[in-house]
Amino acid sequence: MLARRIIPCLDCDLAVPQGRVVKGIEFKQIRYAGVPWELATRYYEEGADEIVFLDITASSDRRETMKSVIRDTAKNVFVPLAVGGGIKTVDDVRNIFKAGADKVTVNTTALKRPEIIGEIAEEYGSQACVVAIDAKRRDNPTEGRISVPTPQGESWFECSFYGGREFSGVDAIAWAMEAERLGAGEILLTSMDRDGTYDGFDLPLTDAVCKRVRIPVIASGGCGNAEHIYEVFLKTGASAALAASIFHYDEWGVDEVKRYLAERGIHVRA
């Protein structure tokens, strides 16, 4: 039986040599967590099923730093590595794969130029193309929005881009469905309202997307402990859960999370 995946996420500030992992709260305040390849190696040894690197600086002069981060990581880490942030063209994808990545995540570029999804899928296969969606909850869904019942009442979700700095007006759930149609192999779904809060995943959002697509969904944003991961697996169809802070600051090891889940009947890779 296919296991639910646990994916540590490294938000990388690449303005320094080797890069550094940082973590924000609701996409804002930033705290230092460590050196990317060192953290990645630790998570691999603890049993991470995959590792995501997001370039939160994402300006073109830092691409070389990301490539060296991935190169250093790929020497010792033999699980899939996904890289996102600032990917604009298939050439960018090629370069990051040459450094050792297995998947890319696209967000802003895919919203602005959806054809990139098909271009990546054509050359590297759908599995290599993860569409990342940063979703913000909005009140009072109007005609044409996909309405989701939440504890705050009927809501819709809006896609953000440019690292949470701007809003696109696009319905996040409709966009997930469109991304699948265009050839995305997976959706990385981040709740902007929950990101960095430790309040748990946004279950109504995650559930709404999982019920409308037939590709794997990675739940992201808000994980504060193993119980949150248990909850998202129990109550939604998410194939994977992504977390950052709980792993970075030694609150939980990946192995401890997996033990917690296995004891409660969630199928994870031992």
Added chain:
Amino acid sequence: MTIAVVDYGVGNLFSIYNALEHIEAGPELVTEPEDLTRFDGVVVPGVGSFGRCMRQLSRFEAVILEALEGGTPTLGICVGMQVLFERSEESPEEGLGWIKGEVVRLPDSVLVPQMGWNTLTIKKEVEILEGISDEDFFYFVHSYFCVPKDGSVLAATTDYGTEIAAAVSRDNLFAVQFHPEKSGQKGLKILDNFVRLTRC
């Protein structure tokens, strides 16, 4: 002692190269068919569509077959496994047909692609699965799966909506649907088993 990784212009070969390098297998990316003659083992990777892989791989067909018939251990990975079969529902192109059978789409009852870690059910004792048990997980990413005509080639299966061929073997020909290069220590163990075969 070297292992050729057939670089026929599809997808991303860095990961398999890197994993082989890590276990000191001396990998080399081979881009020209005439260079394929001097290796102890051949790895045929593959991603993307069956048809595209077959079109790109066709210029290597004769030399890989020659190596195979000369006894060189050969390992197909993912779509590199699927192309060994006769045909696929995915594309009109014919497969290599070195293993009888076809490649079909995963059932509608499951999310497609299968993406993630799954366990094996080992069907026969085979060198490349030495040290691997039914509890070990491997990383799969695929939308289609192989259905061999002759069940005796099945080395291991996995369960995803139905019984899926995860590993096949016949003499010196081996193939796996999962990605050993992305399957942690157990995946490296399988690659190491393969490399040791080339050194007999």
